[in-house]
Amino acid sequence: MAALAKASGALxxxxxxxxxxxQGEGGLRGYTEQEARKLGVVGWVKNTSQGTVTGQVQGPEEKVNEMKSWLSKVGSPSSRIDKTNFSNEKEISKLDFSDFNTRY
Structure with missing residues (x-):
């Protein structure tokens, strides 16, 4: 079943x-938007008052997994990622967003 879902391009x-x-100059937010658009995923990113960066990513499973890896290991040139938490991971039938944007 999982192979079938993958073949049909599960979201x-x-x-x-x-x-x-x-956060800050050269922070993760802008680079996240750039990477998401490069991969072709949709969603959003924003800075939090706790000093973290949060958001949501949607798209083909393979591309979302690439974005998860980027958010965990790469980030922006001047960022230092200590850890990345992922939650509410699920298969969806349609995208909720048409683009990837920064929220303020």
């Missing part, structure tokens, strides 16, 4: 929160 949604030195 996935996941929420994330990135901890570390991820």
């Amino acid at each position: 996935k949604s996941v929420d994330y929160e990135v901890f570390g030195r991820v």
Whole structure:
């Protein structure tokens, strides 16, 4: 069944929160938007008052998994990612967003 879902291009949604030195000049937010658009996923990103970066990613399962890896290991050149939490990961029938945007 999983192989069939993959072959038919299953859509996935996941929420994330990135901890570390991820805000400020050259922070993670802008680079996240850029990477998401490059991969072709949709959703949003924003800075929190707790000093983390949070958001949601939706798209084809393979691309969402690539974005999860990027959010966990790569980030922006000047960021330091200590950990990334993912939650509400699920298969979806349609995308809730048409683009990837920064929220303020």
